Amino acid sequence: MKDKTVYTCTYKSKLGDILLAADAIGLTGLWFEGQKYFANTLPDGAISQESPILTEAKRWLDIYFSGKEPDFIPPLHPTGSAFRQAVWKILLQIPYGQTTTYGEIAKKLAKMQNASHMSAQAVGGAVGHNEVSIIIPCHRVV
Numbered sequence: 001m002k003d004k005t006v007y008t009c010t011y012k013s014k015l016g017d018i019l020l021a022a023d024a025i026g027l028t029g030l031w032f033e034g035q036k037y038f039a040n041t042l043p044d045g046a047i048s049q050e051s052p053i054l055t056e057a058k059r060w061l062d063i064y065f066s067g068k069e070p071d072f073i074p075p076l077h078p079t080g081s082a083f084r085q086a087v088w089k090i091l092l093q094i095p096y097g098q099t100t101t102y103g104e105i106a107k108k109l110a111k112m113q114n115a116s117h118m119s120a121q122a123v124g125g126a127v128g129h130n131e132v133s134i135i136i137p138c139h140r141v142v
Helices: 051-066 082-091 104-113 118-130
Strands: 009-014 016-022 027-032
Touching: 009 051, 016 051, 027 051, 082 104, 082 118, 104 118
Parallel strands: none
Antiparallel strands: 009 016, 016 027
């Protein structure tokens, strides 16, 4: 049986406190205190204790907030529909320091799925429900 335990810790950033959550597979959440959908996927019974994955995520954040581009991505395990997962995978491909648009992501998804069109509004919904902000760079979409 798989371990479904979720661990949490708080990261103090210059933008405010960040709650990190991880299971045995990877980071399941990264939320700024007070943000919309704050900890909305955090299961009851999460344990406030640092784990190796949370330590790795904190190291990534230390590098990022120092103004450098981290050369690794901690293990990730966000939960969401296949559509949201596809959008988040595209977000991870946006280069550090660059931006893209909801429309461009929609075009990429349509091409990947051999569809004639994909809704930029639907992409916006998936971007807005990104549970691992910053590391999955939703802030690079304009």
